[in-house]
Amino acid sequence: MKREARNRRFKAMRTEKSLAASRSLVDRELERILSGDDSLLYQAMRYTVLSGGKRFRPILLLSSAACFGVLPKVSLPFACALELIHNSSLIHDDLPAMDNDDFRRGMLSCHRAYGEDIAVLAGDALLILAFETMAEAPVPAGLLLQKQEAIVIISRKAGAPGMIGGQVLDITLKPGELTEAALEDLILKKTGALIVAAAETGAVLGKARRKERELISDFGKCVGLAFQVRDDILDSRQSRRRKGPERPDTVSFFGMVKAKKKLEEFVQKAEAALLESSLEAEDLLCLARSLLNLKIEGSHG
Numbered sequence: 001m002k003r004e005a006r007n008r009r010f011k012a013m014r015t016e017k018s019l020a021a022s023r024s025l026v027d028r029e030l031e032r033i034l035s036g037d038d039s040l041l042y043q044a045m046r047y048t049v050l051s052g053g054k055r056f057r058p059i060l061l062l063s064s065a066a067c068f069g070v071l072p073k074v075s076l077p078f079a080c081a082l083e084l085i086h087n088s089s090l091i092h093d094d095l096p097a098m099d100n101d102d103f104r105r106g107m108l109s110c111h112r113a114y115g116e117d118i119a120v121l122a123g124d125a126l127l128i129l130a131f132e133t134m135a136e137a138p139v140p141a142g143l144l145l146q147k148q149e150a151i152v153i154i155s156r157k158a159g160a161p162g163m164i165g166g167q168v169l170d171i172t173l174k175p176g177e178l179t180e181a182a183l184e185d186l187i188l189k190k191t192g193a194l195i196v197a198a199a200e201t202g203a204v205l206g207k208a209r210r211k212e213r214e215l216i217s218d219f220g221k222c223v224g225l226a227f228q229v230r231d232d233i234l235d236s237r238q239s240r241r242r243k244g245p246e247r248p249d250t251v252s253f254f255g256m257v258k259a260k261k262k263l264e265e266f267v268q269k270a271e272a273a274l275l276e277s278s279l280e281a282e283d284l285l286c287l288a289r290s291l292l293n294l295k296i297e298g299s300h301g
């Protein structure tokens with residue numbers, strides 16, 4: 001019994017170390033990608049990207065890739081690209097034409113710090129930089145097709161069928177007229193798509209078998225749903241004053257008690273998908289379980 005507990009503690013420490021190492025790889029590479037140009041545009045890009053996000057998506061991508069034996073030197077450019085896309089979406093999401101938020105990550109949002117004109121362009125430039133980063137990703141000759149497939153997946157998940165389409169649903173669906181299925185579809189696109197992209201990209205780069213790929217995608221979907229429910233719970237607890245219009249959210253839809261149940265249910269389903277895959281996936285498991293923590297909003301690393 002004692003030995004079991006010791007093993008569990010050892011495993012947890014190893015996972016924590018591994019997630020922290022992934023985080024620092026991502027942070028260092030993002031700094032490198034965004035260095036070397038001191039123009040106002042780059043200052044605004046760096047202001048947003050290097051302002052201390054959790055790096056959930058890139059760490060998830062590196063962790064998924066590692067499950068399939070892919071080294072960070074191969075998966076890192078895709079992980080960073082995903083974080084650049086995420087940051088570009090945050091800049092645009094905060095604009096007066098969207099959610100009209102003055103603050104992000106405890107700092108002034110990009111348009112409040114640099115003006116709307118520069119913020120729009122910083123978001124655009126980050127998005128394009130993400131695709132340049134993936135196009136330039138050095139991969140072994142035997143992985144060229146997988147590199148191409150990864151870029152296609154990330155493009156679709158970020159674009160009209162994915163995150164941007166989800167944002168349109170967020171803007172156009174009236175909270176009072178929502179069904180549970182419509183809300184789930186919205187979340188799977190707006191928030192889930194990039195998270196699924198992270199999980200699937202790792203599997204693609206690792207030439208996963210079809211079944212493994214399906215399970216890792218199911219895992220990504222459940223984590224995406226859990227991620228948004230948690231975000232809504234934390235938002236409603238902080239009773240953040242919003243200037244923007246009312247948007248659909250899971251706490252208003254389900255009520256707090258059921259939203260928490262939903263969060264647990266999605267995390268359990270994510271765990272079940274991993275278990276069924278039989279992959280060595282402690283880091284992924286830990287990332288999914290970290291979403292149950294409703295107290296601290298900080299780093300996963």
Ligand code: GRG
Binds near residue numbers: 085088090
């Ligand atoms: C320009 C690519 C592009 C998109 C425009 C505005 C928009 C379309 C999409 C917005 C999508 C969006 C902001 C979804 C919300 C997802 C979400 C819960 C964000 C918070 O993510 P965290 O918690 O943030 O990972 P940190 O700060 O940790 O990075």
